[in-house]
Amino acid sequence: MSHFALQSTQVVIAGNMIAACVEIKDQLIHAIHPYGQALNCEVKDFGEQVIMPGLVDSHVHINEPGRTEWEGFNTATQAAAAGGITALVDMPLNCIPVTTTKAAFQEKLDSVDDKLWVDCGFWGGVIPDNIDELDGLLSAGVLGVKSFLIDSGIEEFPPVEAKDMRAAMPILAKYDVPYLIHAELDCGHFDDVEITKKYDSFLESRPKSWENNAISLMVDMARESKEAGDNCKVHIVHLSSDEALSTIAQAKSEGLRFTAETCPHYLTIASENIPDGKTLFKCCPPIRENKNREHLWQAITDGRLDFIVSDHSPCTPELKHIDTGDIEKAWGGISALQFGLSLIWTEAKDRGFTLVDLARLMSLETAKFAGLDGIKGAIKVGNHADFCVFDPTIEYTITTEMIKHKHNITPYAGRKVFGQVNHTFVRGFHVYQQDEFINSPIGRPLLKGQL
Ligand SMILES: [Zn+2]
Numbered sequence: 001m002s003h004f005a006l007q008s009t010q011v012v013i014a015g016n017m018i019a020a021c022v023e024i025k026d027q028l029i030h031a032i033h034p035y036g037q038a039l040n041c042e043v044k045d046f047g048e049q050v051i052m053p054g055l056v057d058s059h060v061h062i063n064e065p066g067r068t069e070w071e072g073f074n075t076a077t078q079a080a081a082a083g084g085i086t087a088l089v090d091m092p093l094n095c096i097p098v099t100t101t102k103a104a105f106q107e108k109l110d111s112v113d114d115k116l117w118v119d120c121g122f123w124g125g126v127i128p129d130n131i132d133e134l135d136g137l138l139s140a141g142v143l144g145v146k147s148f149l150i151d152s153g154i155e156e157f158p159p160v161e162a163k164d165m166r167a168a169m170p171i172l173a174k175y176d177v178p179y180l181i182h183a184e185l186d187c188g189h190f191d192d193v194e195i196t197k198k199y200d201s202f203l204e205s206r207p208k209s210w211e212n213n214a215i216s217l218m219v220d221m222a223r224e225s226k227e228a229g230d231n232c233k234v235h236i237v238h239l240s241s242d243e244a245l246s247t248i249a250q251a252k253s254e255g256l257r258f259t260a261e262t263c264p265h266y267l268t269i270a271s272e273n274i275p276d277g278k279t280l281f282k283c284c285p286p287i288r289e290n291k292n293r294e295h296l297w298q299a300i301t302d303g304r305l306d307f308i309v310s311d312h313s314p315c316t317p318e319l320k321h322i323d324t325g326d327i328e329k330a331w332g333g334i335s336a337l338q339f340g341l342s343l344i345w346t347e348a349k350d351r352g353f354t355l356v357d358l359a360r361l362m363s364l365e366t367a368k369f370a371g372l373d374g375i376k377g378a379i380k381v382g383n384h385a386d387f388c389v390f391d392p393t394i395e396y397t398i399t400t401e402m403i404k405h406k407h408n409i410t411p412y413a414g415r416k417v418f419g420q421v422n423h424t425f426v427r428g429f430h431v432y433q434q435d436e437f438i439n440s441p442i443g444r445p446l447l448k449g450q451l
Pocket of ligand 1: 091
Protein backbone atom coordinates (compact mmCIF):
# COMPACT_ATOMS: atom_id res chain seq x y z
CA MET A 1 0.00 0.00 0.00
CA SER A 2 1.91 3.02 -1.16
CA HIS A 3 -0.82 5.65 -0.69
CA PHE A 4 -2.66 6.01 2.61
CA ALA A 5 -3.02 8.34 5.60
CA LEU A 6 -2.74 8.22 9.40
CA GLN A 7 -4.69 10.49 11.67
CA SER A 8 -5.21 11.18 15.34
CA THR A 9 -6.27 13.97 17.63
CA GLN A 10 -2.67 14.16 18.86
CA VAL A 11 0.09 14.42 16.23
CA VAL A 12 3.52 15.94 16.91
CA ILE A 13 4.07 18.46 14.10
CA ALA A 14 6.46 21.43 14.05
CA GLY A 15 6.90 21.53 17.81
CA ASN A 16 3.20 21.28 18.59
CA MET A 17 0.66 18.60 19.41
CA ILE A 18 -2.29 19.00 17.04
CA ALA A 19 -5.16 17.02 15.56
CA ALA A 20 -4.08 16.16 12.04
CA CYS A 21 -4.20 13.73 9.16
CA VAL A 22 -0.87 12.79 7.57
CA GLU A 23 -1.02 11.62 3.95
CA ILE A 24 1.68 9.19 2.83
CA LYS A 25 2.66 8.43 -0.75
CA ASP A 26 5.59 6.37 -2.03
CA GLN A 27 7.28 6.08 1.40
CA LEU A 28 7.28 9.84 2.02
CA ILE A 29 5.06 12.28 3.89
CA HIS A 30 3.03 13.74 1.03
CA ALA A 31 0.77 16.25 2.81
CA ILE A 32 -0.51 17.25 6.23
CA HIS A 33 -4.26 17.88 6.44
CA PRO A 34 -6.73 18.79 9.19
CA TYR A 35 -8.08 15.85 11.18
CA GLY A 36 -11.10 14.32 9.42
CA GLN A 37 -10.18 15.55 5.95
CA ALA A 38 -11.81 13.49 3.18
CA LEU A 39 -9.09 11.82 1.07
CA ASN A 40 -9.11 9.44 -1.87
CA CYS A 41 -7.04 6.85 0.05
CA GLU A 42 -7.41 4.67 3.13
CA VAL A 43 -7.21 6.66 6.38
CA LYS A 44 -6.14 4.79 9.53
CA ASP A 45 -7.56 6.57 12.58
CA PHE A 46 -5.61 6.19 15.82
CA GLY A 47 -8.10 8.14 17.94
CA GLU A 48 -6.29 9.75 20.87
CA GLN A 49 -3.07 7.78 20.54
CA VAL A 50 -0.11 10.04 19.86
CA ILE A 51 1.48 9.94 16.40
CA MET A 52 5.13 10.95 16.86
CA PRO A 53 8.00 11.03 14.39
CA GLY A 54 9.83 7.69 14.51
CA LEU A 55 12.65 7.86 17.07
CA VAL A 56 16.25 8.10 15.88
CA ASP A 57 18.72 6.35 18.19
CA SER A 58 22.27 7.35 17.33
CA HIS A 59 24.02 5.06 19.83
CA VAL A 60 23.49 1.30 19.39
CA HIS A 61 26.00 -1.56 19.52
CA ILE A 62 24.86 -4.34 17.19
CA ASN A 63 28.11 -6.36 17.15
CA GLU A 64 27.56 -7.92 13.73
CA PRO A 65 29.59 -9.22 11.94
CA GLY A 66 31.73 -11.21 14.33
CA ARG A 67 29.99 -11.17 17.68
CA THR A 68 26.53 -12.27 16.61
CA GLU A 69 26.28 -14.42 19.73
CA TRP A 70 25.99 -11.05 21.57
CA GLU A 71 23.54 -9.30 19.22
CA GLY A 72 22.80 -8.94 15.52
CA PHE A 73 21.07 -6.71 12.99
CA ASN A 74 17.88 -8.78 12.85
CA THR A 75 17.20 -8.88 16.59
CA ALA A 76 18.50 -5.37 17.35
CA THR A 77 16.37 -3.76 14.64
CA GLN A 78 13.32 -5.75 15.77
CA ALA A 79 13.86 -4.38 19.28
CA ALA A 80 14.21 -0.92 17.76
CA ALA A 81 10.94 -1.28 15.84
CA ALA A 82 9.21 -2.46 19.02
CA GLY A 83 10.48 0.68 20.72
CA GLY A 84 9.20 3.10 18.08
CA ILE A 85 12.72 3.66 16.70
CA THR A 86 12.71 3.95 12.91
CA ALA A 87 16.40 4.72 12.40
CA LEU A 88 19.45 3.86 14.44
CA VAL A 89 23.17 4.34 14.08
CA ASP A 90 25.42 1.39 14.81
CA MET A 91 28.70 1.76 16.71
CA PRO A 92 32.08 0.73 15.20
CA LEU A 93 32.72 -1.78 18.00
CA ASN A 94 32.21 -4.56 19.28
CA CYS A 95 31.86 -6.22 15.90
CA ILE A 96 34.69 -8.21 14.29
CA PRO A 97 36.37 -6.60 12.45
CA VAL A 98 35.91 -3.24 14.17
CA THR A 99 34.76 -0.57 11.69
CA THR A 100 38.08 1.22 11.31
CA THR A 101 38.79 0.57 7.61
CA LYS A 102 36.79 0.82 4.42
CA ALA A 103 37.13 -2.94 3.94
CA ALA A 104 35.74 -3.60 7.44
CA PHE A 105 32.86 -1.23 6.74
CA GLN A 106 32.11 -3.12 3.52
CA GLU A 107 32.04 -6.38 5.52
CA LYS A 108 29.50 -4.81 7.85
CA LEU A 109 27.36 -3.61 4.95
CA ASP A 110 27.52 -7.10 3.44
CA SER A 111 26.20 -8.55 6.69
CA VAL A 112 22.98 -6.49 6.92
CA ASP A 113 21.15 -7.91 3.90
CA ASP A 114 17.52 -8.87 4.64
CA LYS A 115 18.05 -8.30 8.36
CA LEU A 116 17.08 -4.66 8.91
CA TRP A 117 13.59 -3.94 10.31
CA VAL A 118 14.40 -0.22 10.56
CA ASP A 119 16.82 2.04 8.68
CA CYS A 120 20.39 1.92 9.90
CA GLY A 121 23.37 4.28 9.69
CA PHE A 122 26.90 3.51 10.84
CA TRP A 123 29.68 5.23 12.77
CA GLY A 124 33.30 4.45 11.92
CA GLY A 125 36.15 4.36 14.42
CA VAL A 126 39.36 6.33 14.92
CA ILE A 127 42.23 4.45 16.54
CA PRO A 128 45.90 5.48 16.67
CA ASP A 129 46.92 3.59 13.54
CA ASN A 130 44.03 4.20 11.13
CA ILE A 131 44.25 7.93 10.37
CA ASP A 132 45.16 7.03 6.77
CA GLU A 133 41.89 5.10 6.49
CA LEU A 134 39.58 7.96 7.44
CA ASP A 135 39.12 9.42 3.97
CA GLY A 136 38.18 5.97 2.68
CA LEU A 137 35.76 5.28 5.54
CA LEU A 138 34.06 8.66 5.25
CA SER A 139 33.72 8.57 1.50
CA ALA A 140 32.23 5.07 1.84
CA GLY A 141 29.37 6.56 3.84
CA VAL A 142 29.90 6.38 7.61
CA LEU A 143 28.01 9.24 9.28
CA GLY A 144 30.89 10.20 11.60
CA VAL A 145 33.51 8.53 13.75
CA LYS A 146 34.12 7.53 17.35
CA SER A 147 37.17 7.23 19.57
CA PHE A 148 37.85 6.11 23.12
CA LEU A 149 40.10 7.99 25.54
CA ILE A 150 40.30 4.90 27.76
CA ASP A 151 40.50 1.11 27.29
CA SER A 152 37.41 0.12 25.27
CA GLY A 153 37.43 -3.47 26.45
CA ILE A 154 38.22 -4.50 22.84
CA GLU A 155 41.91 -4.95 22.09
CA GLU A 156 41.66 -3.96 18.44
CA PHE A 157 39.93 -0.68 19.32
CA PRO A 158 42.62 1.04 21.42
CA PRO A 159 42.28 4.55 22.87
CA VAL A 160 43.58 7.67 21.12
CA GLU A 161 45.77 10.46 22.47
CA ALA A 162 45.72 14.17 21.66
CA LYS A 163 48.18 13.73 18.78
CA ASP A 164 45.90 11.18 17.10
CA MET A 165 42.90 13.47 17.48
CA ARG A 166 44.90 16.38 16.07
CA ALA A 167 45.53 14.28 12.97
CA ALA A 168 41.91 13.13 12.66
CA MET A 169 40.01 16.36 13.31
CA PRO A 170 40.89 18.24 10.10
CA ILE A 171 39.73 15.24 8.06
CA LEU A 172 36.44 15.04 9.98
CA ALA A 173 35.95 18.78 9.54
CA LYS A 174 36.43 18.39 5.79
CA TYR A 175 33.49 15.95 5.71
CA ASP A 176 31.58 18.00 8.31
CA VAL A 177 30.82 14.93 10.46
CA PRO A 178 30.83 14.67 14.24
CA TYR A 179 33.68 13.21 16.30
CA LEU A 180 32.11 11.04 19.01
CA ILE A 181 34.15 10.59 22.16
CA HIS A 182 33.92 8.03 24.94
CA ALA A 183 35.05 10.53 27.55
CA GLU A 184 36.77 8.83 30.45
CA LEU A 185 40.46 9.44 31.10
CA ASP A 186 42.18 7.03 33.44
CA CYS A 187 44.22 9.42 35.57
CA GLY A 188 45.47 6.71 37.91
CA HIS A 189 44.93 6.82 41.68
CA PHE A 190 42.03 4.38 41.49
CA ASP A 191 43.77 1.20 40.33
CA ASP A 192 43.86 -0.16 43.87
CA VAL A 193 40.10 0.17 44.47
CA GLU A 194 38.92 -3.39 45.05
CA ILE A 195 35.74 -4.10 43.11
CA THR A 196 33.55 -6.39 45.20
CA LYS A 197 29.89 -7.37 44.84
CA LYS A 198 28.99 -3.97 46.28
CA TYR A 199 27.89 -1.68 43.46
CA ASP A 200 29.45 1.26 45.32
CA SER A 201 32.90 -0.29 45.00
CA PHE A 202 32.53 -0.32 41.21
CA LEU A 203 31.26 3.26 41.29
CA GLU A 204 34.29 4.28 43.34
CA SER A 205 36.61 2.66 40.78
CA ARG A 206 35.33 4.94 37.93
CA PRO A 207 35.19 8.39 39.52
CA LYS A 208 33.61 11.51 38.06
CA SER A 209 37.09 13.02 37.71
CA TRP A 210 37.82 10.57 34.86
CA GLU A 211 34.91 12.02 32.88
CA ASN A 212 35.55 15.60 33.98
CA ASN A 213 39.20 15.49 32.85
CA ALA A 214 38.35 13.82 29.56
CA ILE A 215 35.70 16.43 28.77
CA SER A 216 38.07 19.29 29.63
CA LEU A 217 40.60 17.74 27.25
CA MET A 218 37.95 17.56 24.51
CA VAL A 219 36.98 21.20 25.01
CA ASP A 220 40.66 22.08 24.57
CA MET A 221 40.78 19.98 21.41
CA ALA A 222 37.62 21.61 20.03
CA ARG A 223 39.00 25.07 20.83
CA GLU A 224 42.26 24.24 19.09
CA SER A 225 40.35 22.97 16.07
CA LYS A 226 38.30 26.16 15.93
CA GLU A 227 41.44 28.30 16.15
CA ALA A 228 42.99 26.25 13.34
CA GLY A 229 39.98 27.15 11.18
CA ASP A 230 38.54 23.60 11.12
CA ASN A 231 35.98 23.86 13.93
CA CYS A 232 35.47 20.09 14.05
CA LYS A 233 32.21 18.95 15.66
CA VAL A 234 32.92 17.21 18.98
CA HIS A 235 30.32 15.07 20.72
CA ILE A 236 30.45 13.48 24.18
CA VAL A 237 28.66 10.13 24.25
CA HIS A 238 26.80 8.80 27.32
CA LEU A 239 27.56 11.57 29.81
CA SER A 240 27.19 10.46 33.42
CA SER A 241 29.14 12.98 35.57
CA ASP A 242 27.16 16.08 36.57
CA GLU A 243 30.44 17.84 37.39
CA ALA A 244 31.26 18.03 33.67
CA LEU A 245 28.06 19.92 32.81
CA SER A 246 29.57 23.35 33.45
CA THR A 247 32.49 22.53 31.14
CA ILE A 248 30.03 21.56 28.40
CA ALA A 249 28.08 24.79 28.98
CA GLN A 250 31.33 26.78 28.69
CA ALA A 251 32.18 25.10 25.37
CA LYS A 252 28.74 25.90 23.97
CA SER A 253 28.92 29.50 25.13
CA GLU A 254 32.26 29.93 23.34
CA GLY A 255 30.61 28.92 20.09
CA LEU A 256 32.44 25.62 19.80
CA ARG A 257 30.54 22.91 17.94
CA PHE A 258 30.25 20.83 21.09
CA THR A 259 27.34 18.51 21.96
CA ALA A 260 26.62 15.84 24.57
CA GLU A 261 24.13 13.05 25.08
CA THR A 262 22.95 11.02 28.02
CA CYS A 263 21.02 7.76 28.28
CA PRO A 264 17.91 6.36 29.98
CA HIS A 265 19.98 4.45 32.56
CA TYR A 266 21.63 7.62 33.87
CA LEU A 267 18.25 9.39 33.99
CA THR A 268 16.10 6.61 35.47
CA ILE A 269 18.34 4.65 37.84
CA ALA A 270 20.12 5.84 40.99
CA SER A 271 23.14 3.96 42.30
CA GLU A 272 21.64 3.91 45.82
CA ASN A 273 18.93 1.59 44.46
CA ILE A 274 21.20 -0.89 42.66
CA PRO A 275 21.27 -4.16 44.59
CA ASP A 276 24.71 -5.63 45.28
CA GLY A 277 25.89 -8.32 42.88
CA LYS A 278 23.50 -7.18 40.11
CA THR A 279 25.85 -7.13 37.15
CA LEU A 280 23.10 -6.16 34.67
CA PHE A 281 23.49 -2.58 35.94
CA LYS A 282 27.20 -2.40 35.07
CA CYS A 283 28.13 0.11 32.37
CA CYS A 284 30.91 2.61 31.77
CA PRO A 285 30.83 5.38 32.81
CA PRO A 286 28.82 4.08 35.77
CA ILE A 287 25.30 4.95 36.90
CA ARG A 288 25.79 7.45 39.75
CA GLU A 289 23.90 8.78 42.79
CA ASN A 290 20.36 10.14 42.75
CA LYS A 291 21.59 13.72 43.20
CA ASN A 292 23.75 13.35 40.08
CA ARG A 293 20.72 12.00 38.21
CA GLU A 294 18.66 15.06 39.18
CA HIS A 295 21.40 17.32 37.84
CA LEU A 296 21.35 15.47 34.51
CA TRP A 297 17.61 16.09 34.24
CA GLN A 298 18.23 19.80 34.87
CA ALA A 299 20.76 19.76 32.04
CA ILE A 300 18.22 18.12 29.72
CA THR A 301 15.80 20.90 30.65
CA ASP A 302 18.19 23.80 30.01
CA GLY A 303 19.92 22.37 26.93
CA ARG A 304 23.39 21.66 28.31
CA LEU A 305 22.62 18.07 27.28
CA ASP A 306 21.39 17.86 23.69
CA PHE A 307 19.56 14.55 23.45
CA ILE A 308 18.85 11.07 24.82
CA VAL A 309 20.01 7.80 23.20
CA SER A 310 20.00 4.19 24.36
CA ASP A 311 23.66 3.09 24.27
CA HIS A 312 22.17 -0.39 23.86
CA SER A 313 25.26 -2.52 24.53
CA PRO A 314 24.31 -6.17 24.85
CA CYS A 315 26.37 -9.33 25.38
CA THR A 316 25.71 -12.95 26.32
CA PRO A 317 24.30 -13.76 29.79
CA GLU A 318 27.55 -15.69 30.51
CA LEU A 319 29.66 -12.57 29.93
CA LYS A 320 27.44 -10.66 32.34
CA HIS A 321 28.38 -13.18 35.08
CA ILE A 322 24.82 -12.98 36.34
CA ASP A 323 25.05 -16.11 38.50
CA THR A 324 28.20 -15.17 40.38
CA GLY A 325 27.42 -11.45 40.62
CA ASP A 326 31.05 -10.67 39.81
CA ILE A 327 30.85 -6.99 38.86
CA GLU A 328 34.56 -6.75 38.09
CA LYS A 329 34.50 -9.56 35.50
CA ALA A 330 31.11 -8.69 34.00
CA TRP A 331 30.98 -7.00 30.57
CA GLY A 332 29.90 -3.38 30.93
CA GLY A 333 26.77 -2.44 28.97
CA ILE A 334 23.03 -1.96 29.40
CA SER A 335 20.48 -3.76 27.19
CA ALA A 336 17.14 -2.01 26.88
CA LEU A 337 16.78 -0.78 23.30
CA GLN A 338 13.01 -1.12 22.99
CA PHE A 339 12.10 0.39 26.38
CA GLY A 340 13.72 3.83 26.05
CA LEU A 341 10.62 5.87 25.28
CA SER A 342 8.53 4.30 28.05
CA LEU A 343 11.36 4.64 30.58
CA ILE A 344 11.99 8.28 29.74
CA TRP A 345 8.29 9.20 29.47
CA THR A 346 7.63 7.73 32.93
CA GLU A 347 10.22 10.06 34.49
CA ALA A 348 9.77 13.01 32.16
CA LYS A 349 6.01 13.49 32.40
CA ASP A 350 6.25 14.19 36.15
CA ARG A 351 8.93 16.80 35.45
CA GLY A 352 6.75 18.81 33.10
CA PHE A 353 8.02 17.42 29.81
CA THR A 354 5.57 16.68 27.02
CA LEU A 355 5.80 14.18 24.16
CA VAL A 356 6.64 17.15 21.93
CA ASP A 357 9.77 17.58 24.07
CA LEU A 358 10.60 13.89 23.82
CA ALA A 359 10.15 13.95 20.05
CA ARG A 360 12.77 16.70 20.01
CA LEU A 361 15.14 14.93 22.43
CA MET A 362 14.86 11.43 20.95
CA SER A 363 14.19 12.10 17.27
CA LEU A 364 14.73 15.62 15.90
CA GLU A 365 18.02 16.37 17.66
CA THR A 366 19.49 12.90 17.15
CA ALA A 367 18.55 13.03 13.45
CA LYS A 368 20.29 16.41 13.13
CA PHE A 369 23.35 15.13 14.93
CA ALA A 370 23.71 12.14 12.59
CA GLY A 371 23.08 14.29 9.50
CA LEU A 372 19.73 12.58 8.87
CA ASP A 373 17.49 15.59 9.44
CA GLY A 374 16.76 16.04 5.73
CA ILE A 375 14.81 12.76 5.83
CA LYS A 376 14.15 11.73 9.47
CA GLY A 377 13.29 13.26 12.83
CA ALA A 378 10.09 15.19 12.10
CA ILE A 379 6.61 14.77 10.65
CA LYS A 380 7.14 17.12 7.76
CA VAL A 381 6.22 17.06 4.08
CA GLY A 382 9.01 15.40 2.08
CA ASN A 383 10.47 13.47 5.03
CA HIS A 384 10.42 9.69 5.26
CA ALA A 385 7.03 8.46 6.48
CA ASP A 386 8.46 7.24 9.82
CA PHE A 387 6.06 7.14 12.76
CA CYS A 388 5.76 5.84 16.27
CA VAL A 389 2.17 5.49 17.49
CA PHE A 390 2.34 5.78 21.26
CA ASP A 391 -0.31 5.49 23.93
CA PRO A 392 1.06 7.60 26.82
CA THR A 393 -1.57 6.44 29.31
CA ILE A 394 -0.97 2.69 29.37
CA GLU A 395 0.93 1.42 32.40
CA TYR A 396 2.82 -1.85 32.15
CA THR A 397 5.56 -3.82 33.87
CA ILE A 398 8.68 -4.65 31.87
CA THR A 399 9.22 -8.42 31.74
CA THR A 400 11.95 -10.51 30.16
CA GLU A 401 9.31 -12.19 27.94
CA MET A 402 8.75 -8.88 26.12
CA ILE A 403 12.37 -8.49 25.09
CA LYS A 404 13.07 -8.48 21.35
CA HIS A 405 16.86 -8.03 21.46
CA LYS A 406 18.95 -11.20 21.30
CA HIS A 407 19.24 -12.20 24.96
CA ASN A 408 16.28 -11.65 27.23
CA ILE A 409 18.19 -9.84 29.95
CA THR A 410 17.80 -6.21 31.06
CA PRO A 411 18.25 -4.37 34.35
CA TYR A 412 14.70 -3.03 33.98
CA ALA A 413 12.82 -6.34 34.40
CA GLY A 414 10.08 -5.80 36.98
CA ARG A 415 9.99 -2.02 36.52
CA LYS A 416 6.60 -0.32 36.04
CA VAL A 417 6.48 2.20 33.24
CA PHE A 418 3.99 4.45 31.48
CA GLY A 419 3.38 4.63 27.76
CA GLN A 420 3.39 1.89 25.16
CA VAL A 421 4.49 1.84 21.54
CA ASN A 422 1.54 0.34 19.64
CA HIS A 423 2.65 0.74 16.02
CA THR A 424 5.80 1.60 14.11
CA PHE A 425 5.97 2.70 10.46
CA VAL A 426 9.25 2.93 8.53
CA ARG A 427 9.00 4.83 5.22
CA GLY A 428 5.31 4.05 5.16
CA PHE A 429 5.77 0.33 5.83
CA HIS A 430 3.86 -0.87 8.88
CA VAL A 431 6.63 -2.93 10.51
CA TYR A 432 5.40 -3.42 14.07
CA GLN A 433 2.01 -3.69 15.71
CA GLN A 434 1.35 -4.58 19.35
CA ASP A 435 4.05 -7.19 19.88
CA GLU A 436 4.03 -8.50 16.30
CA PHE A 437 6.39 -7.81 13.41
CA ILE A 438 4.71 -7.42 10.04
CA ASN A 439 5.88 -8.93 6.74
CA SER A 440 9.64 -8.90 6.24
CA PRO A 441 12.57 -6.57 7.03
CA ILE A 442 12.42 -3.46 4.81
CA GLY A 443 15.11 -1.36 6.52
CA ARG A 444 17.93 0.14 4.50
CA PRO A 445 21.47 1.28 5.20
CA LEU A 446 21.72 5.07 5.56
CA LEU A 447 24.98 6.17 3.96
CA LYS A 448 26.40 9.68 3.96
CA GLY A 449 26.30 11.08 0.46
CA GLN A 450 23.56 8.63 -0.57
CA LEU A 451 20.66 9.76 1.61
ZN1 LIG B 1 28.28 2.75 23.64
